[in-house]
Amino acid sequence: MKLDIFEQVLEARTQRKAVALVTQLANGAQRVVARDHAADDILAHVLDEAFRFDRSGVHKVPEGEFFVHIYNPALRLVIIGAVHIAQAVIPIAKAAGYDVVVVDPRGAFATGARFPEITLHAEWPDEILPTLGLDQRTGILALTHDPKIDDPSLHLALKSKVFYIGALGSKKNQAARGQRLIGAGFSESDIARIHGPIGLNIGAQGAPEIAISIMAEVTRVLRLGS
Amino acid sequence: MAGSDPTVLDQAAQWLKDGRQVALATVIETWGSAPQPVGSQLVIDADGNFIGSVSGGCVEGAVVTEAIDIISSGKPKTLAFGVADETAWKVGLACGGKIRVYVEPLGA
Missing domain, CATH: 3.40.50.720 (NAD(P)-binding Rossmann-like Domain)
Incomplete structure (x- = not known):
């Protein structure tokens, strides 16, 4: 995980913002997706429920295999x-x-x-x-x-x-x-x-x-x- | 953050600040009675110090060994442990579950 990605995850937690860290398992490419912008992501169809139910997991789509790690704010x-x-x-x-x-x-x-x-x-x-x-x-x-x-x-x-x-x-x-x-x-x-x-x-x-x-x-x- | 222990990320941030080389291991999939849920994390430094948990103690040793290699290679890797895997049985996921763990260099 690159430092700037890690810092985005930590910053989201401090600000009580829900984000997902999406990792493409084949090559390690990562992106941080804010819950507010999840609808624009290629994994939009799984992100909504994943945020709602705090459910991290692996998803296979035509673009590859992705791990979606939900970082919701503390309850x-x-x-x-x-x-x-x-x-x-x-x-x-x-x-x-x-x-x-x-x-x-x-x-x-x-x-x-x-x-x-x-x-x-x-x-x-x-x-x-x-x-x-x-x-x-x-x-x-x-x-x-x-x-x-x-x-x-x-x-x-x-x-x-x-x-x-x-x-x-x-x-x-x-x-x-x-x-x-x-x-x-x-x-x-x-x-x-x-x-x-x-x-x-x-x-x-x-x-x-x-x-x-x-x-x-x-x-x-x-x-x-x- | 079900499964995530925020103190693990704090520890990782602190170790990076201290100039240590760090890897992060995250449970990405579980089957059966795996002891730690998806999202559970272990942070490891180049000397093999670790904080957190990916299996409640069953496979941490093997993950730490891999993590030290990954810190030096800089290449992330997905590890699988479970009863179907003879090596994994040796390191003892005795709970009978299967897990996949993604191990990546952090901040590199």
Whole structure:
């Protein structure tokens, strides 16, 4: 790998840009293809799914045999609500490779003592979320139960390309939230992007089991697409 | 980046900065119960130091030996390991899987 190609791969990672390193196995020729420009590549027909499902692999086409190495940005989980369930989600998310960011304007919740070793923003979501660059490798969990905090977060999440949006709350609360979102101008299909009640139904009891059900659902959406 | 460990690339960048000659090995295909997914990487220097993993320990030794040759030749190479391959069996991909590994000089 030539130095400039290697530097492009490293730079893409720093900037949270998805790229594929394409290597022609017969002669070692390499190119870096940005996800945004994948449609122009001779491997366009495989790149889209490869990026979506984070799937590197060898592809044979008339032009030769190519290894497509997907370098997607690190997975990231933005948690709204520095609450008890967030504390249970974080170790599982970190073990699965996510960078975790917690946002909660309530200073009493968002303390370094309660949330060591993660990025913590004691600010309102509508101030901080636009600065984070919500992208296709990011998932958002709204965990506060408080519409004043969760709703603005969901508005921004629905306007972004995040791969997963989940919101804590009973079916009744979800219905009320849906009505508020309709009132705010969102469509039924927008609202259908929100997973709520959050998590796979595994009969979870207590924060640790709820955290497992949430991360199981996040994983299913990431890997299977729904 | 499923399969990729970002710290391996960081290590490779650091070694290059230190003026060391470096090769990068990447798992490009797997069949059966291969222990490391496609995209897994091993970075090797000319002295045989290595960081990362392409097989969970089964074939790293053979990959490192090839990588040292590739650092001096400057020519990338695709290696295959698996139960069907007698040499590979000797180096011990005991998990029963098959893998292909692309080894290339880095930054050269």
